[in-house]
Amino acid sequence: AQSVTQLGSHVSVSEGALVLLRCNYSSSVPPYLFWYVQYPNQGLQLLLKYTSAATLVKGINGFEAEFKKSETSFHLTKPSAHMSDAAEYFCAVITFGGNTPLVFGKGTRLSVIA
């Protein structure tokens, strides 16, 4: 069965600094991987997805993530944090060709300090 581990329930960065949110997955077959963002009092919004076309995936709002099979990782990065990036971020996995729902990590809350 697939699973996702997000390292760090809370990450705090200064405005303008690099954002790095970590996600490691476990899957016995090639996975599809997703990052979602949740702003306060809202539902989840898709940031980006990996579907095996390219290992470096660009998403909305300047975020990108790199799929590294050897490390079973899909870390989310942004070169320069903005105050509006403060939110909760969720990594999710589904098995390639699988017939099951997404499996979500427990989330990482990002705080941006002025």
Added chain:
Amino acid sequence: DVKVTQSSRYLVKRTGEKVFLECVQDMDHENMFWYRQDPGLGLRLIYFSYDVKMKEKGDIPEGYSVSREKKERFSLILESASTNQTSMYLCASSLGFGGQQPQHFGDGTRLSIL
């Protein structure tokens, strides 16, 4: 754009009441999902449905049931509400399985059971 609409943003009910949470999507998606979200626990899948009148248990179905009489509507039912069901409930939909299709989320219903 896909629109997933949850009927209430905030709901307060009493212990023992039968509670209905409604979700409607406007993009003819086959799959619909109900999650609950609690601090530190991330998203936990309650039930999902991949077709009209079909339902599958998720990770935490106890105390809940669902109904899907029409393709666009997926209802979550708390048969006899209890205080431990106080939570944020999120509905999502997706276009078929197979991995590439992301889930689209509603804004959530924050339910308080008194």
